[in-house]
Amino acid sequence: MHEFQQIWLRPDAPSPLSVGGPAGEPVTPDAPELGLSAELRSELGAWVAAFPAGLPRSSEPIRRHLRAGRRVARRLAGELGPGWLVRCHDHVHDCWQLVCWQCDAFHWRVAPHEPPEGSRTVEVCAEYGFWPLRFDGDPRRDFAPDDAWFALPIGDALVDGLYGWSAGVRRHVDALIGVHGAEAAPTREELVTQGARLATALAGELGPGWTVGYGGVAH
Known part of the structure; x- marks a missing residue:
C-alpha cells in the first residue's frame, strides 16, 4: 500500500498550511520537510495576504481568489509530489478539494495518468x-461541477446550485443519523425535486451532443 502524508491549505487560517487535519499542526512554507521553492513560498504568501476577508462567499473577489488558490495548490502539489495528499479549502462552497500533483483535477493518484476519454454522458x-x-x-467516477479535469461548460450559478444540493444531502443524512449539532436539513422530497431541476438546467447549459441522466437521491 502506498503511504502518503496529508497537508491542508486555507488562506484565512492562523497558518495557511497544516498537517494532520484542517485544524491540525501548523507548518510554515519554509519548513525543511516540505522543501518548497522560494518562488512558491513567495507566491503562497502573496495569495494569503490577498484574501478578501469579510466579503460574501459568492462575490467575484472571493471567486477570483479561489481560482488563484487552486493554481497555488496545484503548484504546491506538484512540488510535493505523489507522496503528499494536498487539500485546498473552497471558500465559495465551504468544502475541501483534493489537488492532484500532475493535473488540474480534484483527485489524488499515485501514478502519472491521462485525461478521461471524451465522453459526453x-x-x-x-x-x-x-x-x-x-x-x-459510473458511481466510482464522481466529480465536482467545476472540476477542471472534466471542464463542463456551465455557469457559476449552476455550479453553486449543484454544490448547494450536495451540501443539502449531507445535512439531510446528518439529521437522519442524529449527528450532534446537525444543521437544519431539507427533506428527501425537496432534494429529489431540486435535483431534477438541476439535471434539467445542466442539460440545457451543456446543450446538444450531451446526455444528462438523473439518478435521484441515494438516501
Whole structure:
C-alpha cells in the first residue's frame, strides 16, 4: 500500500498550511520537510495576504481568489509530489478539494495518468460523501461541477446550485443519523425535486451532443 502524508491549505487560517487535519499542526512554507521553492513560498504568501476577508462567499473577489488558490495548490502539489495528499479549502462552497500533483483535477493518484476519454454522458446523483456528478454514470467516477479535469461548460450559478444540493444531502443524512449539532436539513422530497431541476438546467447549459441522466437521491 502506498503511504502518503496529508497537508491542508486555507488562506484565512492562523497558518495557511497544516498537517494532520484542517485544524491540525501548523507548518510554515519554509519548513525543511516540505522543501518548497522560494518562488512558491513567495507566491503562497502573496495569495494569503490577498484574501478578501469579510466579503460574501459568492462575490467575484472571493471567486477570483479561489481560482488563484487552486493554481497555488496545484503548484504546491506538484512540488510535493505523489507522496503528499494536498487539500485546498473552497471558500465559495465551504468544502475541501483534493489537488492532484500532475493535473488540474480534484483527485489524488499515485501514478502519472491521462485525461478521461471524451465522453459526453453525465449523471446527476446525490450520495453522501460523493460529488454530485458522475462521469458516464459510473458511481466510482464522481466529480465536482467545476472540476477542471472534466471542464463542463456551465455557469457559476449552476455550479453553486449543484454544490448547494450536495451540501443539502449531507445535512439531510446528518439529521437522519442524529449527528450532534446537525444543521437544519431539507427533506428527501425537496432534494429529489431540486435535483431534477438541476439535471434539467445542466442539460440545457451543456446543450446538444450531451446526455444528462438523473439518478435521484441515494438516501
